[in-house]
Amino acid sequence: MNKIKVRLADWHKDNADIRRIREAVFIAEQSVPPELEWDSDDNQAIHFLAMEDDYAIGTARLLPDGQIGRVSVLKDWRGLKVGDALMQAAILEAQNRDLRQQMLTAQVHATAFYERLGFRVVSEEFLEAGIPHVDMVRDSKPL
Template sequence: MVYAKKVETEKEYEDAVKIRRKVFVEEQDVPLHLELDEYDADAVHFVAYDGDTPFGAGRIREIEPGIGKVERVCILPDYRGKKLGNLMMQCMEDYSISAEITKLKLNAQSQAILFYEKRNYTITSPEFLEAGIPHRAMEKQI
C-alpha cells in the first residue's frame, strides 16, 4: 500500500531524513548543514511509504499565524513520474487545513514549478538561488 502521513514516531522522522539526504544532499549536492537546519525541530514532518519502504518526505512550518511554509518536499528517483508528489502534497495540505493554516508558501525549484502550478500555487517572485539551485517563491490559499 502506498500512502503519505504526518510523522509521529522517531523511526518515521529518521525515514524522512533518510529520503531528504538521498535527494537533496547526495543527488543535488546541497550541503548537509543547509538541508538539516535549525527549523527541523519545530517543523511538522511528513513521510510517504510504499509498504514499509519510505520514498518521500516533506515538512511544514507555521511562519506566521495561519501561514505555513512547505519545505523539503522530495520523492526518490524510482518513484518520480507516478503522481506520488501529489500524494505527498495532498497529505501536507490536508494537515494544514486541520491546523487552521489558510495560506501555504514555498520556494519551488524552477524545474518543479509546473508541478506546483498544477496544484494551484502561483509564482510570487523572480527566480533566485537557494543552496545554488534556481527557485521561485509560490503560494496558495487553502
C-alpha cells in the same frame, strides 16, 4: 500506486527514514551542502512520509506558518504521483490547522507541478544552494 500511502511522521522516531530520503535527493543528487539541508525548523515541523508498504519513499514538512518544504521522492518512485500525495497531505494538514495560505520555495523546474496544485509564483528567480528557485503561494478556501 494503490500501495502508496502518506502518513504523519514523527521527527524523532522516523528520523532515519526522513534523513535517508532527503540525503539521497538533496545532498547526493542535487549537491546541497548538508549544513543547508538540516536546520532547526525540523524540530517544530510537521513531517510526512510517503510509504510503499513499510518502506519510506518520500517526505515533506509543514512549518507552523504554513511553509511547505523539503518535498522529496526517491528516484525510483518519481512519476508515480508520490509528490502529489505528499503535497495533498501537507495542504490538508495546513487547512486543518486553519493556515489559510500555504507557501513554498520551489525549484524552478518544479513550478508547473506546484501550479497544478494551486500555487502561484510570487517572486523573481533566485539561487538557493546554487539551484534556481522561486517563492510560491497558495490561498486556501475555507473548509
